Amino acid sequence: MIKDLQQKILRLKKEKDVCILAHSYMSEEICEIADFTGDSYALSVKAKTAPQSTVIMCGVRFMAETVKMLSPQKRVLLAHPQAGCPMAEQFDRELICEVKARYPDYAVVAYINTTTNLKTVADVCVTSSSAVKICKAIPQKNILFIPDINLGAYVRAQVPEKNFKLLSGGCPTHARIEKADVIKAKAAHPNAKLLVHPECRAEVVELADYVGSTTGIMDFAEKSAAAEFIIGTETAIAEHLQYKCPEKSFYPLSKDLVCHNMKITTLPDVYNCLTGAGGEEIAIDEQTRLQAVKCIEKMIEYGG
Ligand code: 13P
Ligand code: SF4
Numbered sequence: 001m002i003k004d005l006q007q008k009i010l011r012l013k014k015e016k017d018v019c020i021l022a023h024s025y026m027s028e029e030i031c032e033i034a035d036f037t038g039d040s041y042a043l044s045v046k047a048k049t050a051p052q053s054t055v056i057m058c059g060v061r062f063m064a065e066t067v068k069m070l071s072p073q074k075r076v077l078l079a080h081p082q083a084g085c086p087m088a089e090q091f092d093r094e095l096i097c098e099v100k101a102r103y104p105d106y107a108v109v110a111y112i113n114t115t116t117n118l119k120t121v122a123d124v125c126v127t128s129s130s131a132v133k134i135c136k137a138i139p140q141k142n143i144l145f146i147p148d149i150n151l152g153a154y155v156r157a158q159v160p161e162k163n164f165k166l167l168s169g170g171c172p173t174h175a176r177i178e179k180a181d182v183i184k185a186k187a188a189h190p191n192a193k194l195l196v197h198p199e200c201r202a203e204v205v206e207l208a209d210y211v212g213s214t215t216g217i218m219d220f221a222e223k224s225a226a227a228e229f230i231i232g233t234e235t236a237i238a239e240h241l242q243y244k245c246p247e248k249s250f251y252p253l254s255k256d257l258v259c260h261n262m263k264i265t266t267l268p269d270v271y272n273c274l275t276g277a278g279g280e281e282i283a284i285d286e287q288t289r290l291q292a293v294k295c296i297e298k299m300i301e302y303g304g
Contacts (some may be wrong), residue, residue: 005268005271019055021034021035021056023043024037024236024237026059026262031240039127039215039216040112040213041112041129041130041215043059044070044127054075055067056270057079058265059083059265060085062085064077069116069293077273077279079269080265080269086171087113089115090170091118091146091169093121096108099167100144106144107138108123108144109135110126111128111146112127114146116284117292119296120288120291124295124302127213128216129213131154133303133304134302135158135159136162138302141163143164144167148170149168149169150170152166174199175201177232177253179203181253182204182207185251188251192226192230192249193221193226193230194208194210194232194253195220195231195233196232196233197214200232222241228248228249228251231253232253234258
């Protein structure tokens with residue numbers, strides 16, 4: 001049944017000139033039919049060069065909006081209309097404008113997990129894989145980092161030559177994990193390397209053997225000589241790694257590392273998008289797009 005649906009999707013996407021992008025948190029069966037899978041940085045860059053006229057984003061809303069901003073001539077569909085990122089909605093534009101007014105000599109560096117509206121007041125965007133590089137590269141010494149306090153604190157530690165102001169936003173999925181979860185997982189798997197996403201709390205990041213984006217974690221685990229890994233990000237990553245490296249063992253850091261927004265998209269949703277029975281077409285008014293896309297273009301310029 002899964003194979004049948006995958007065959008239908010592959011046929012339809014070719015007939016209809018559709019590119020399917022899947023974030024690494026998608027299920028194995030969605031990743032299998034995608035043209036490209038990766039972290040949020042890789043997906044943004046890929047979206048710009050995809051030759052197809054339509055893009056289906058299997059991920060969350062800000063990812064589909066990023067694709068639309070970079071490729072306004074394309075039809076961009078979010079595979080499941082309810083797939084949002086709660087962190088992206090945590091601060092509104094007005095609040096950030098007020099903070100900006102108080103600290104006029106600070107550059108607003110926005111995690112890509114933000115709404116399009118919030119991006120209109122950002123100087124540059126970053127993703128988890130590009131944040132350190134971009135914060136080092138931008139000319140400004142003072143940085144107002146929004147919205148993720150955990151990613152911000154991680155970047156601040158890697159870029160001591162700059163001044164950071166952080167706001168207390170963050171990912172509810174990763175913030176759920178505490179030091180006690182790490183102690184428990186390490187006790188159960190004493191030989192395993194701990195690989196975590198920088199959206200985790202500092203007390204978790206401090207104990208890690210590797211800190212990186214979803215793609216960074218997967219690359220590290222694949223190349224490492226170690227045989228066992230505790231995976232400190234959404235449980236989909238441990239699952240993908242287990243398929244990729246069957247000779248190694250992967251343990252989710254916690255069974256609570258589940259992002260319900262990422263989990264809501266199913267293979268039938270992708271099929272329904274292709275037949276016109278589902279998904280949501282992303283529309284952004286041109287004035288907002290022109291303002292918001294600047295910080296994404298800056299991210300690609302500095303991120304390489
Ligand atoms: P990546 O940049 O690693 O893809 O992370 C996106 C995300 O939403 C992590 O929770
Ligand atoms: Fe947003 Fe966290 Fe889900 Fe990533 S894991 S999409 S940051 S809620």
